[in-house]
Amino acid sequence: MLSFSATIHDQLRYRLASRQQAGLLRQLRxxxxxxxxxxxxxxGFARSTSLKDAIRQADLEHVNNRTGATGSRLLAGHTALAEAVESELAGFYQTEASLIFNSGYDANIGLLANLPQRGDTLLTDELIHASMIDGARLSYATRHRFGHNDLNDLEHKLRQATGQVFVAVESVYSMDGDQAPLRDLTDLCDHYGAALLVDEAHATGVYGPNGEGLVVALGLQDRVFARVHTFGKALGVHGAAVVGPAVLRDYLVNFARSFVYTTALPPHSLLAIRCAHRHLQHExxxxxxxxxxxxxxxxxxxxxxxxxxxxxxxxxxxxxxxxxxxxxxxxxxxxxxxxxxxxxxxxxxxxxxxxxxxxxxxxxxxxxxxxxxxxxxxx
Missing domain, CATH: 3.90.1150.10 (Aspartate Aminotransferase, domain 1)
Structure with a gap:
């Protein structure tokens, strides 16, 4: 046990040694x-030479030669290219609007930390991703977990919920690979007036007629309030987007701190996102x-x-x-x-x-x- 006089270096070494002794030390390799x-x-998009060539050509043809965004979207980082790509994404994912975030982690933080308010209730599947958990922890809403894919447990908690109710799930779970019962979940949420939030990270590109995700594959896009689509997995590039009604986009632009206070993605990343989605439809x-x-x-x-x-x-x-x-x-x-x-x-x-x-x-x-x-x- 460390004494109070231990230096910060000693404290960090002690915590790392404890983790190593438990066999849980993480290392980059x-x-x-x-x-x-x-x-x-x-x-295989991350290793696709045809996608790489398309991105390289898009870079050459893009009239704005800035290498960086130079600021947040609300300052110097907003461009016509960003608006155009978001419009294309909204059409692709069959919804009103989309808002690009720097990563799926940022998107989930922005959505869950800022959408449910004090007095609201946030119900989360017990196996949601760490990014959703962290977003939920930052929210002032009352949060309860329900058993994994357990509709009876969810309904019990829906009956007891107060304020505006939000239900957060993944469409395909990252650690088990199983699917959420999205049809039944939308029925329950409709019945109790709850807003369903679906992280499509591991379904994007893999499910749907053109890779739009499991929600579109099941025809539920008009009944799910918000979806998070990440582009660093099956699409082989980087970034993410929250898609849903236009009012949600406007709200996140104003209140999602992981959007407001971060430097925007550079033009190269926006072009890569566009190319990956077009590649998805053509391949x-x-x-x-x-x-x-x-x-x-x-x-x-x-x-x-x-x-x-x-x-x-x-x-x-x-x-x-x-x-x-x-x-x-x-x-x-x-x-x-x-x-x-x-x-x-x-x-x-x-x-x-x-x-x-x-x-x-x-x-x-x-x-x-x-x-x-x-x-x-x-x-």
């Missing part, structure tokens, strides 16, 4: 030479291919290992439960030694006993790579 079964680049084979690979992986995985070891996922996120941090870390390490980039997800990120290997399937993963990885895991 590269994995450039490994076969990718880890990243969120589901469609539908990538979306078909990733779902084909997911079906193949699931078929082979369930032939080799018991169904009870896998989370219930139809998405590119496939998780094998390997209880215990040491066990999960050991299997992941052996996969990496064999040339596969597979990562262990440890407690407390997931509950104790639910430690796992998180295997991400991509359009570019071959059947041979899938077979070899699964046989390695089984061994």
């Amino acid at each position: 590269t994995a450039d030479e490994l076969i990718d079964f880890c990243s969120n680049d589901y469609l 539908p084979h990538a979306q078909r291919e990733v779902h084909k690979r997911v079906r193949y992986f699931k078929q082979k995985a369930h032939e080799l290992l018991p169904d009870t070891l896998w989370t219930d996922s139809e998405s590119p996120i496939q998780c094998l439960i390997v209880p215990g941090n040491d066990a999960a870390r050991s299997v992941a390490a052996k996969a990496q030694q064999a040339g596969f980039d597979v990562r262990a997800i440890l407690s407390p990120t997931v509950p104790i006993g639910q430690e796992r290997l998180r295997v991400c399937i991509h359009a570019f993963n071959s059947e041979e790579e899938i077979n070899t990885l699964l046989l390695l895991i089984k061994s």
Whole structure:
């Protein structure tokens, strides 16, 4: 135990040593030479030469040659390009308006911290992403969690809620890969007058006729109040947008601190976002291919290992439960030694006993790579 006289350096070293002793020390490391079964680049856009060429050409043709935004959107950082891209995004995601944020984290912080007010109620699925949790913590609304995808628990809390009620979920959950029951959720929210907020981070590009996400795939875009779409996963670029009614955009421009007080994305990022969405519409084979690979992986995985070891996922996120941090870390390490980039997800990120290997399937993963990885895991 540290004394009060310990220096700040000693305090930090002590906390890091404690984490290392618990086997939870995080470290940055590269994995450039490994076969990718880890990243969120589901469609392979981040490595697409045709998308890279399109972005490079858009940069050359863009009349404004600034390399940076030079300020926040409310000061020097707002441009005609930003307005044009946001208008295109609103059309693509079949809604009235969109507002670009610098990342999905910023978008969730801005939405959840500033939309629900004091006296309102914010109900969140217990497995929402850390960015949504952090946004909810900053809100002055009363917050309650409901059991994961548990409609009965949610309805019980809806009956007790006061003020304007908001319900926050993910469409595809990042740690389990399963889907929210969005049709039933919209029915419940409509019945109780609640506003549904959906983080589409892991559905963007993967679901929907053109990759618009799970909400559009189910035809629910007019019944969901706000959606968050991130572009650093399947779209292979950077940034995010909150999409919804025009009044929501105006509200966030005025009150979302993660929008108001940050330097805007540079022109290059805005052009990349535009190019990625156009590429998505012109290259539908990538979306078909990733779902084909997911079906193949699931078929082979369930032939080799018991169904009870896998989370219930139809998405590119496939998780094998390997209880215990040491066990999960050991299997992941052996996969990496064999040339596969597979990562262990440890407690407390997931509950104790639910430690796992998180295997991400991509359009570019071959059947041979899938077979070899699964046989390695089984061994």
